[in-house]
Amino acid sequence: MKRYITALLLACSMQAFTQNQTQATFIPPFDFPLTLSGNFGEIRANHFHGGLDFKTGGVIGKPVRALADGYISRIRVTNGSGYVLDVTYDNGYFTINRHLSGFLGAIAKRVEELQYKEESYEVEIIPEPGEYPVKAGQQIAWSGNTGYSFGPHLHLDVFETATGDYIDPMPFFLTRIKDNTAPKAESIMLFPQSGKGVVEGSQDRQAFQPNHPRPIEAWGVIGSGIKAYDYMDGVHNRYGVHTVILTVDGEEVFRSTVDRFSQEENRMINSWTYGQYMKSFIEPGNALRLLKASNNNRGLVTVDEEREYHFVYTLKDAFGNTSHARFTVQGKKQPVETLHHRDKYFFAWNKTNILQEPGLSLIIPKGMLYDDIALNYQMKADSGAVSFTYQLNDERVPLHGGCELRIGLRRKPVADSTKYYVARVTPKGLYGVGGKYENGFMKTHIRELATYTVAVDTVPPVITPISPKNWGRTGKIVYSIKDKATGICSYRGTIDGKYALFGRPNMTRTQYICELDPKYVKKGGKHVVEMVATDDCGNETVVRDTFVW
Incomplete structure (x- = not known):
């Protein structure tokens, strides 16, 4: 409920934001023609891409400019984003410049001195508001390739100061970037709802090509999703799609407009997407404001007549370039198998859920699940293992935040309890998720329902x-x-x-x-x-x- 109230209050600021964005102006961060390697809201692992990635011609060391009058408000060196500079502007916005190669003058000297004082590569400085004033066009740093970066570029995040929301920087630079290329649909996916719908005789999700040559048979409650990308003139990169609209029989049922999100909403991308597919329906625990369902059923479609249902996707980018993808669903009455589950393995999205099993306890507070789930739970034993292996679910289910997991040790081949850790089991091997030993159990926090066990690490780096x-x-x-x-x-x-x-x-x-x-x-x-x-x-x-x- 708290997330919904917050979303409602923040939504009230969106109209004011639109007006402010049209009034505020920014100059470009560079004095050369702008091209992008990434745009706002692209689908990334567990988060949206929060800004624009500006290409720098494959080299580092390009002068990065202040976009308007303001002041430097935060200076950091981090492993993930490299050299980072925050600038607060007088027009109601602040920015984060990431992956820089270095700072200028007094700031560079101050950072280096702090690194040696704290004996740490990673440092942070919060200057006084008037300490480092900047003017529009003034150089503030050098572009780079530091942090988690796959090539020289500048990542620019723009935030609305009043709300702290990430907002799409593209409207500030529309006249500086050429784009006449419309988004393109690659694939459609239909999601029959568990125990409520069926597609092509199955309750499993299924993918189809856009403009499918024949009607797709379905019955009951289904959701739709689309995998699509945007493109720009003269470059080979692909980008996220700004606006996706789904109509069924001429009536709009769903719309996504990727123009802003809050940090609290960021991880909700896991609910909206399935891989690279953008769902055109809203799971009940998903409060993303950029999603809007218009059919009083969260965007889900009920196929309950033996007739054709005409689905049309409209894809738009920030420049207004538009394309369409169409397919037809043929309503065909057929049995829909009722969902069977044991109550102890059924987790409801709107309550606290607790799972107790031999050697395992899991607590999922209310607000951590986006939808109900019937777990495909299994416990696997290996006589030589430190603990049982627990399959909480056969398919990864992202959680909105960390949830407490405790796994008991069956044996202790190593006396030192600090050598044990909780690991997620994947086809590629074990991935450590940390943990601390307490009274025969390893305790940690997980952010997805998957398969876990306890492992031993006695091998040094x-x-x-x-x-x-x-x-x-x-x-x-x-x-x-x-x-x-x-x-x-x-x-x-x-x-x-x-x-x-x-x-x-x-x-x-x-x-x-x-x-x-x-x-x-x-x-x-x-x-x-x-x-x-x-x-x-x-x-x-x-x-x-x-x-x-």
């Missing part, structure tokens, strides 16, 4: 020096640090016994780099570098190397 013979010549110390099980928890490097600033400039690589600076390392002699890395189970590796610089 692997630290490998990269081209150490070149360190003195290049002025860069480079190590690769990897851990197969629980992942790297912390690391620390020293040179001649003093803290050395090692960073992981790009998260797509395993390299940790220290750029030698005569302010911190005396030039002209032999030096000893030590790197220590610890994984999430406390296993530690220490390596020492020498170099001449």
Whole structure:
């Protein structure tokens, strides 16, 4: 209920936002023609893409400009977003510039000093509002490829100051970007509702090509979804679709308009989407404001007449380019199998759910599920395993937030309880989700219903020096640090016994780099570098190397 009240209150600001956005102006972040590698609201794992990705010609070091008059409000170095700069503007918006290669002047110096003071690559500074004022067009940073980035670009998030909502930056730059290419539909998916509908004789979801040549037989309550992408002139990238409208027999039943969302709504993308399919119906626990159902049934369609139902999708981008995809559903009366389930394995979306099994307890607070679910629960035993393996459900079910899971240990082959961790079991192997040992159980928080067990990690990280013979010549110390099980928890490097600033400039690589600076390392002699890395189970590796610089 709290989410719905919040959504209602925030929806009241949308009209004001539209008016404000048309009045406020931004100059472009660069002084060269703009092209995009990503747009607002693209479907990403567990979240929406929150801004625009501007291409920088395949290189780093392009001057990034202030979009209007304002001030720098936050300065960060993070593993995920690299060098990050927040700017609050006088026109009612603030922005986050991510994946930068570096800061300017006094800010760069201040960040470096703080990194050495705190002995941490990741740092944060919150300046006073008037400390770093900026004017429209003033350079504020250098573009880069840091953090979780697959190529040089600038990621720009724009927020409405009054609400804190992510908003689509595209309207500010429509006159700066050329686009006459309409979105294109790739696939349609029909979702017969459990115990209520059937498609082509099955209650399983099924995919069809757009403009399907023959009617699709169905009966009962079904939902529809579409996989579609937008495209732009002169580039090969594909983007998210701004507006999707579904009509059935000429009447609109659903509309999605990807123009804003809050941080609270971000993870609700898991409810709206199935893989890359955008559902044209709203699950009862999904409060995304960008979704609107017009048929008093959350966008679901009831096929209860033996006739043709004409479905039409209209796809629009932010520039107004439009395309259509059509298909026909033939109503054919047929039996719909009633959903059978055991009450203890049926979780309702609008209440707290508790599952107690031998060696397992799971608590899902109200508001964590987007829809009801009948779990396909199984417990699997292996005589040599530390614990049972628990299949909470055979298909991953995302949760809106962390939910407490406890798994009991059947045996303890290792006396040190810190070496145990809860792992999600996948076809590709085990993925650690953390956990702490308490009274015979491993306790953790999970964000999806899947398959879990307890595993042991006694293997320390692997630290490998990269081209150490070149360190003195290049002025860069480079190590690769990897851990197969629980992942790297912390690391620390020293040179001649003093803290050395090692960073992981790009998260797509395993390299940790220290750029030698005569302010911190005396030039002209032999030096000893030590790197220590610890994984999430406390296993530690220490390596020492020498170099001449």
